[in-house]
Amino acid sequence: MASRSRGRRLPPPHPPLIQEFLDDDLFDVEVNYSDEEEEEEESDEEESESEDNEPEEGVPGQESIGEGCGPAIQARVSSAAAEKNACPVCMEAWASQGAHRICCIPCGHIYGRSCLERWLRHKGNTSATCPQCGKRFRPKDITNLYAPEVAVPNNDLEKEVLYLRGKAESLGETVMKHEKLIEEMNERLVELTSAQKRQILSEQRLMNVGSSKRQKEFFMDGLRVMAIDALNQTILASGKAPGIGQEHVLYKFSMVSHHEARNIQLPLDTKTVRDICILPSGSAIFTSLGRKLSSFSMTADRVVLQCDLPYPGWSCCADESSRQICAGLQNGNLIIFDIRQTSRPLHSMVGLSTTPVHTLHTVIDNNGSRKFLSASSIGPCMWDTDGNQGRPKLLLGTDNQRVCISLACAPSSSDLLVASFRPKVETSEDATASQVYLSQTPTPSGGGKLGYHSLIRRAGNSSSFTEDRTCSTLVSEIRMSKSAIIPYGNNQHLFAYGDESLRGVRTWRLPSFEMHSDLSSLQQPVLDLRYAESSSGGRYLGYLSTEKLQAFRIR
Incomplete structure (x- = not known):
């Protein structure tokens, strides 16, 4: 009798169905058996199946995944x-x-029903052991579990749910x-x-008596200068026409x-x-850099007369009583x-x-x-065309530290004037002229420069003038x-100026320079401002920037 080798007894081979399970990529198990050991194990299996009582868990010789694979593999299968x-x-x-519906056996382990039925058929359809714990069960012991819904895990969907949940939280924070x-x-x-209501109230109290009402608002590009015909309630403005040629036109x-x-x-030779x-009669005159002083008919809407100038014209005015028209030139004449x-x-x-005459009034x-x-840049001057005075008279003393940029006077009177100044950057006369020529460019500056307005009064009945008081402000x-x-009122006056920081018009009471009101602000700085009144009592204030023109009727 051949002697049998003694040693550790190896577990029996697993049926094909379980072997497929063991071949899953979760683990890899390889077990070798000798022929004698296989015969011995088959004999033990037949004896075990013939027993009436079910074997206890963990009894040697019981066929199960747990015993066949060992505790480590059994834990890995279950987990x-x-x-x-x-x-x-x-x-x-x-x-x-369906066929693979969820079910359980008496030991409590859960499987797909089709898997248990295949396992029973493999074992002879009478009974089989639980693949996990080894307890024996019969076909009648299989119990269906009635779950309303069985969730099939999907890692991609779970990741997407987590992503969407995080995104929803982020969107919630953004919404908050x-x-x-x-x-x-x-x-x-x-x-x-x-603030707008206060602004409207301020505009309505412009004159502090009666009210002012915004008569009209126009949106136009490229406007530079304007004038108001108070009698006919029209506005004449000039700028470049839109398009490639950009000719200079009147609106x-x-x-x-x-x-x-x-x-x-x-x-075509008019230029800027x-x-x-x-003029009170209803006609208009204008000067241009094309060295022209032109007369314009407001009824025919065309230029009816042109006077040649020796230098480009910067300002103009007229004295209808003497039928004289006047132009201030770029060379100061x-x-x-x-x-x-x-x-x-x-x-x-x-x-x-030799600096341009930028403002001209007849008084x-x-x-x-x-x-x-x-x-001009040196300050306000008085010109006597009827007397023997050959050159103008400077109203104030010479001050090389400032540049006069604007001059306003009470209508038809020289008794009350306001001149606006900014600090002088360069000291030479040529440099001053170059500063003035920059004003031909309407490009808006930044926040402006600190300057001041000066109130100028006539000294009694003489021809002399003195500076009364000043008001600091931002100027161009x-x-x-x-x-x-x-x-307005009984010999009372307001001074209006296009404030650089406000980008609108600010008014002050004279002679105190007490701030009175601010009119509507614009997107761009104010380029021109005009006041006009008619013999019938109509009074208007208008101002414009490069994109808008506004006019107020003063009541």
């Missing part, structure tokens, strides 16, 4: 199936109905931030609405009609219009024509400097004679801005 929520035999997810921002904006809107606006502005073509003056004879000038007067002197009041660094004195 792997639990992690995947799947049948521990085929490692496929079970269902709530936006809600807070909207709340702050609503509070700011309430504040702005209150005629009606303050009572809803029609669009009328576009009036100018002669520097100043416009509306003054040239006067009789409108009835324009072939040659009536007077050509030399100025006190009545204290003795009743008409004179021309001008302003490059432009020769316009200003105006507006009469």
Whole structure:
């Protein structure tokens, strides 16, 4: 009798179904058996199946995955199936109905029904042992579990759910931030609405008597200068026409009609219009860098007369009583024509400097004679065209530390003036002239430069003038801005100026320079400002920037 080798007894081979389970990629087990050991194990298995009583768990010779694989592998099988929520035999997810529906056996372990039935058929359809614990069960012991829904795990879906959940939380935080921002904006809107109401009230109290009303608002690009015809309630403005050629044109606006502005073509040699003056008769004159002093018919809407100038014109005014029209030139001189004879000038007067005459008014002197009041960088000057005075008279002393950029006077009077100054950057006369020429460029500057307005009064009945008081403010660094004195009440006046920081018009009471009100602000700085009144009592204040023109009726 052949001797049998003694040693550790190896577990029996697993049936094909369980062997497939053991060949899963969760682990790799390889067991070798000898022929004698296989025969011995088969004999033990037959004896075990013939017993009437079920064997206890863990009895040697019992066929199970637990015994065949050892404790470590058994734990890995159970944990792997639990992690995947799947049948521990085929490692496929079970269902709530159908052939592979979820079921259990008396030991409590759960499988897919089709896997248990295949296992029973493999064992002879009578009984089999639990693949996990080894307890024996019969077909009648299989119990269906009625789960309303069996979740099939999907790692990608779980990741997407986690991602969407995180994104939802992030969006929730964003919504909260936006809600807070909207709340702050609503509070700011309430504040702005209150400020606008105060602004409207301020505009309505412009004259402190009666009220002022915004008569018209026009949106136009490229406007530079303007003038108001108070009698006919029209506005004449000049700028470049839109398009490739960008010719210089006049725009005629009606303050009572809803029609669009009328576009009036100018002669090609006109070039940039520097100043416009509306005469009481209803006609207009304007000067341009094309060395022209032009007369314009407001009824025919065309240029009816042109006077040649020796230098580019920067300012203009007219004295209809003597039928004289006057132009301030870029070289600092003054040239006067009789409108009835324009072939040659009536007077050509030399100025006190070579800087442009940027402002020109016709006024009545204290003795009743008409004179021309001008302003250049050196300050305001008085011109006497009827007397023997060959050159103008400087109203104030020479000050090399400042540049005069604007001059306003009470209508038809030289008794009350306001001159605006900015600090002088360069000291030479040529450098000063170069500063003035920059004003041809309407490009808005930054926040402006600290300058001041100076109140100038006539000293008694003499021809002398003195500076009364000043008011500091931000003025343009490059432009020769316009200003105006507006009469109201009993010999009371307001001073209006395009404030650089406000980008709108600010008014002060004279002579105290007490701030009175601010009119509507614009997107761009104010380029021109005009006041006009008619013999019928109509009074208007208008101002413009590069994109908007506004006009107020003063009541």
